[in-house]
Amino acid sequence: MLSFNSVNFDNFIPNWRTHMEIINFNVLVLIVQGKALYTVNGKQIVAESGDVLFIPQTTKRAGENYEARPHQKYTVLFNHDQEDNEEISFLRRNQFFKLKTRHFEYVKHRCERLYAELRGNKEHRSYICKGILQELIGMLAREKDHPTVTPMKLRYAQIMKQYLLDNYRETIEIEQLAKLIHRSPNYTISVFKEVTGKAPIQYIHQLRIIEACNLLLHSDMTIAAIANYLGYYDASYFSRMFKRLTTKSPKAFMMDGHMTEIGTLFS
Template sequence: MLTLHSAYYDDRIPNWRMAPVAVESNILVLVTEGRLVYTINHTLITAEEGDLVFIPKGTFRSAENDGPHPHRKYSALFDHSFPHGTVPLFDLGCFTKKRIGDIDYVAKRFEALHREMQEEKPMHRFAAAGIVQEIAAIASRESGSAGISPTKWRLAERMKRHIREHYREPLHVGELAELIQRSPNYAISLFKEATGQTPVAYMQQLRIAEARNLLLNSDFTVTEIADYLGYYDTSYFYRVFKRATAVSPSAFSVMRDR
């Protein structure tokens, strides 16, 4: 059974952001325009047009626009009591981001969901819950076709956990391979298949997330932050940070004083 609590449509809201909090319900999100940045359990993740995001209950989450351009997205907040094995998307039990093939159709279903909750006609929650289940089924069907087995997910999560624990240190693919007892090439391929990014890109996300935190909440200089995060060339840190956030570290730190 699925119980829908609320549905939202964010339509290019300037300076949009959500404070860090452990979410009290499951959240399903479809980004239809632009990009936004999530910090999920201290990991920085960008979601953009065409991405469907599942945030399970209890996840520590914050979010904001990615740069100066606001985004558009639909969100549905719900609880469910489906047994394990019923809905593959929910079975993962962790933050999940995936590309949706027929985004136009899914966007229309989210639009119908939002309309049902706004108009509050008789049986509107029952009808809206059915739409959420349909969207979850579409996402699960596409996930199943991707061929990611539970074993692969577990191995990928093992590598992610290792990177989270050592993200300030140089990343050695050989260590990841040894961790899952596979070859280096297989480790890289598996990680990208399961997460959509390389181990190095994932490590950079963690570093940039911590850099943003330190720029806003510490007295560290940019050079000190770069050194702390394992960037021994400050100019390279500048380039990586600007590529990830669209602003320089110096410009980003000004936000603290606004």
Template sequence: MFELTSVNFDNHIPHWHTQLEAIGYNVLSIVQEGKVRYDINGEEAIGEKNDVLFIPMSTRRSGGNWMGTTHQKYTILFTYDPSLKTGIPFLDQRKFAKFRMKEARHIFSRCDKLLEEMRGGKSYRSIICLGIFQELLGMLARESDKPGELTPSKLKYAETIKKHLLAHYREPVEVGHLATLVGRSPNYVTTLFKEVCGHSPIRYMHQLRILEACSLLLSSTMTVADISQYLGYYDTSYFCRIFKQLAGMSPTEYAKRGNLADMPKFF
């Protein structure tokens, strides 16, 4: 049923990227450390530590390091007969899927073994590799079924909120308004966004603001007070507290010894 094309381990590769193309195979991207960014049919998808991303055949996909940082991930390329049911929900739906593993250690161990067998020249390699891969698929299917899985609806809600924040992060943000965008309660939105993105919508807004503040401190003549007001912080002392909380130093200190390449490391 399954045919493995390749198995790779990307180990903190500087400037890693893949070109935009309609892929002729299925991809399992299993992130061990850091973050990776994909463009999936025109939509951004971020994979973080312990995330699994399934990218089906014929998807228009490109990929790259997130915000200049590096990452570690296993990438498994494979094909299977699309007319057959595999019993694996995220495969049978044949749509992009993302979920976070709760028990990642054993899965990484099987990925290591699969990589070792794929690159070795021992007898019965193809049979053993297929067995390991099918075991791995079963383990991932079990992980995706656990409570708190990142279902398509949760991912859709989170992306809707994220897009709004990206477009309006300099404006006042209220969780109640974000909730109306997806037709859910404020508490649900906060919990959902933290589950998908790892932090609350308000913290994400602050991150976007401080990332831009870092850029403005190094590339403009704006004062700290000017930047504070420009980014929607009408109390400069509050802006400075948020900046130091996220960046680990004051805006003035960052302006003196900061580096644009270091910005993503703060978050």
């Protein structure tokens, strides 16, 4: 049975450092932005955006900002028992690993939901959080046990995803992405979809609608203004796209939506 110690969100902490110690719990780390430097049983590990680390209990570990530059990450501290060992190979082996997750946005949203649920005193939160943690561990175990994507393809996809994150409000042609990785447009689309499960245009719409959700809940912008801000110059098209991805109209989401829903909307 999985049991929580804590879930932490390190949001660009200056001079972040955790001292060398032998830990008596497991740690899952998701690097959201920037880089972190870990020392694991005497070996230095640099983790960057999109990396997930599993640091098992009894490990001697320390951590700090990489090159003194702050980073953003989630850390989940938990324990497990023999029953979990039988189901999950990396728990049974009790070995450190690092992988570049193919489902970064979804894993990030699940960590966000986990962190939000553990703040305050919400009803049934322990039951919900255990389910989220089990899902995360199951997903990572599947990725680790069945690595179907080469490291180079993962790197290509990460380059493109970062470009889209930086420019999703703009009109982006597939030729622009192809130039980033020096490959043909067809190959570019194929690699992106293989790694993320989505075509680049679908990913752009997802980024835009996630931001739209945030603006609908936390700004006084009109729906038409949000549509224009996000690059949808036809407000009715924006509304159709919003409803296709969230199952709600922008107006309905503005009235009764919650940002904690976003992780499930874009699975």
